Amino acid sequence: MVGKDDPYLQTVTILEKIKATLNELGASLDDVIRTRMFVTDISRWKDFARAHNEYFGKIKPATSMIEVSALIDSSMLIETKVTAIKE
Template sequence: MSNRTNIPGTSPFEPIIGFSRAVRIGNVVHVSGTGPVGAEDLSPAEQTRVVLKLIETALSQAGATFEHVVRTRMFLARVEDWEEIGRAHGEVFGTIRPASTMVVAALLNPKWRVEIEAEAVLP
């Protein structure tokens, strides 16, 4: 696929697991599930803000912005964090309003309270 661009992140697991932080194909950008690396001891809201900053960097490297995001998926370690995480997500996406899903799941790092993935479509 000549129109595919893999955007690497900083995870040492990328080559081991076989993934990229994001992949752009044509005008579509898929951002992998992103955890709050280095922010494990922060509140769920702060972890969410860190995750969104990492996603923003990946989008930027792919030529996109938050305004291009059409879908997010939020994976929560604890159901009781939904409102705090949701409000932090809303700080970025309150007016953009992508399709979004919130699911409770076991996350790879037991200190992570949230992991988010995103999809963006450029005009």
Template sequence: MGKKLISTGSDFETKMAYSRAVVQDNWVFVSGTTGYNYDDMSISDDVVTQTEQCLINIKNTLERAEAELSDVVRVTYILPNGSDFEKCFPILRKYFGEAKPAATMIIAGLADEKMKIEIQVTALKSQNK
């Protein structure tokens, strides 16, 4: 099948020379995704709102890769403030409640102080697609 690169066309991807996602055979590797609304490049200052926007962005990227959130097998959450993570649990259950991927949470600084969470996923597309 080979490798396919997926881009949103954002300045971030151009400046840092990366793809929003890389599809290799049935695997989809989605880059760390933040809570920016790519339509108007706005970002909420609320971690829960950012979490939802991250997952909307990831869902849209997976669809471009012909995959779904239910295909996600691994997720990494990165937050500058670890105490914010529990606030995100309802949103995480909403999007990953059925898939229940393997997960890791890391506390680390992000590229912009406005960013309160970054989420990276790996998906394995169903053989039935």
């Protein structure tokens, strides 16, 4: 697990994976229209949001941050889902 107990690093890591996947498909972060962040501790929202803003601050997709009781791995602090449309 990258960034154990580090919400910022976990968010950056997942956004880098999403960016790479989009690039493989001929798309980019600019094509993202919606993001959903599922977090295990909403009180740490500033750390999640800081990383999200670094990637999507200029794009401004519709965004939700939802607190969940747990993720599949107890060391995971965030799971992120994006929707992108490539025109």
